[in-house]
Amino acid sequence: MTLPENASPLASRGSMRRIDWETFRRIAEDAATTLPIEQTSAWDAFDAAMDGREPWGRLVYETADGTPRALIALTRMDVRGFPYLWARHAPVWLGAEPTAAEEAELRELLVEGVRFHDPAIVFVRLHFTHPDPGLRELLQTMAYDHTVILDVDRADDEAFLASFKPRGRRDVRKALRNTELTYHDETDKAEEVFGELYQILLETGDRDGFHAAPEETYRTMLRTLGPDHCRLYVARRGGGEALAWSIDTVWGDGAGRYYAASTAEGRRGRAADALLYKEGCWLRERGVRTWDLMGAGSERTPELNGVGSFKGKFTPDGTVAIPGPWDVPVRPRVYGSLVSALTFKHRVHSGTARLRERLGSLRGGRDGADEATADGNE
Template sequence: MTSPENATPLTPRGSMRRVDWETFRRIAADASTTLPIEQTAAWDAFDAAMDGREPWGRLVYQDADGAPRALISLTRMDVRGFPYLWARHAPVWLGAAPSPQEEAELRELVVAGVRVHDPAIVFVRLHFTHPAAGLHELLQTMTYDRTVILDVEREDDEAFLASFKPRGRRDVRKALRNTELTYHDETDIAEEVFAELYEILTETGDRDGFRAAPEDTYRTMLRTLGPEHCRLYVARRGGQEALAWSIDTIWGDGAARYYAASTAEGRRGRAADALLYKEGCWLRQRGVRTWDLMGAGSERVPELDGVGSFKAKFTPAGAVDIPGAWDVPVRPRIYAGLVRALELKHRAQAGVSAVRERLAALRTTSAAEPEQ
């Protein structure tokens, strides 16, 4: 794609201004908008506690009449020693969905402001609905542009279960009949149990093809967000061995199933299914109305097809489209250099893997040949 500097510039009709948290929060409240937790002061504490991350600032995009149109909270991070900004799950648009022109204008205003206030920044990562020149696939991480969102505002637990697809109800009820399986809110003992749970996460990553973050990332998340905004739920066999677990974040009446993992046994016995049902019931009791299961497969991200299929059985609505994340270069030449460096790294890694596979095949062949 072409860079923003090569695209036809828009004549800005709106404006951008920096604001403090209280102003940011009030604007969202006035618009009856529940912010993603990553856009809140609670997330600032998590960012501040992590190496290589820090809150950068909050912006309000205003229309031509000066009315707030979108909210953006940015975190300063780095890749290969080069700083960038990430507005996780933002811009948060207020009111109607944005037009392509509004998204383009917002991008130009953000990039122009960052060049002035923090010229070391190489790119800004923002979430957009409309494809456009100047939007690049992410460096070194995966986004998603479809997800599954459950409505947990029901009369009772049975009504919540009844809202699932037939396959989802069947799998949950099958697990609930297994009296060996027990389900627990272990938020208050997270620090002492998480070592066991992290082993399950690494097993899940090996099985599903992803690399877990360092264990301290999850511990820091639970500690800094605190029990009001972050819960740990676990399924166990006989109240002892952990089979499945999840971390849910909460802000206002919204929640997100941020991380989840299960053992092979937990999957076979549907402990993961029943845990999802149980935690939805517990979240409803905490005032949650909408629950984002975070990520499903799409044309852009087919790697999530399998996990998306699992999540979709818990609602007839299936997956829905949401804005995916894109990199927007602020310093295009340096960004292009980063892209080339990562491409060379991936090619080198692929070459090493191919050599190792050939050597392994030769060893196997040699071992299989009879001695003369």
């Protein structure tokens, strides 16, 4: 379901209308704006290949005089059987940063248009700069509103390394002196090697407290985006066992470090640090100028403080604020019921975890007493 070609019937000062990919791309180029890959036709292929999601449509938000002001590509997704739309890393604003009034008008136009043309949609997820009472924290998904962005447009590899903080340069150079560590672009054999790499992702998730998506998600991403837009880089010991890896997306002169994982040994030996340096050099050779490491800790997401500290070693600029994602209810009552259901689910899980911990403690205490008695009897 998409909006028609004509403007939304509820437009106020500005308007919103549906456009095709070529018009979307041309507007971005005319504004000298590099689109996030999630807003491109390449990402449409990924969405179309995944169960439970599909491209929904592309929109342009225009000022009263018809000047394009923002672009939005939306994906239709599903949570607990309820459909919603997600504009990943959008709206893409053209020119100056948006005012609070512009963000509010865009939300109003979009919500009213969605209600009219696809009334089953429960909420829309978009990225905004300005706080507003109508914005809700995300259901189930972790948001981030700070990241680390590296400038890889340097004269050569040494100049890129010199741009790191002293601690980052030290850790990379230490790893590079280890001749057992080797670094590889394995994009062309991703299908063959990813089974091994997925096990490292599971290990990383257990260590850092996150749940990996099913293995097929990453394979589908690599396959559908293709080598022009998705690269796989791996650090290995002696060209054999994998110690760290990353998936980078590429669109135009921008790139994003979408996924990364490492073994405990890879972390200790700084293989992950040196791999980040190597992949930045390889991305520069592919025409990338700006590289987003995608996510760092903030007041909203303190869970990312650790990973943000790691990423922060590679630039003196530290983390930068970006528009964070928010849920915008389209059907407020249904959205409220979803929030209540998920809150109850989390309370049940939390209570179950505390009960298991308590039972484990009781068992541990009894076992400890038995061991002490046996030792005393001896």
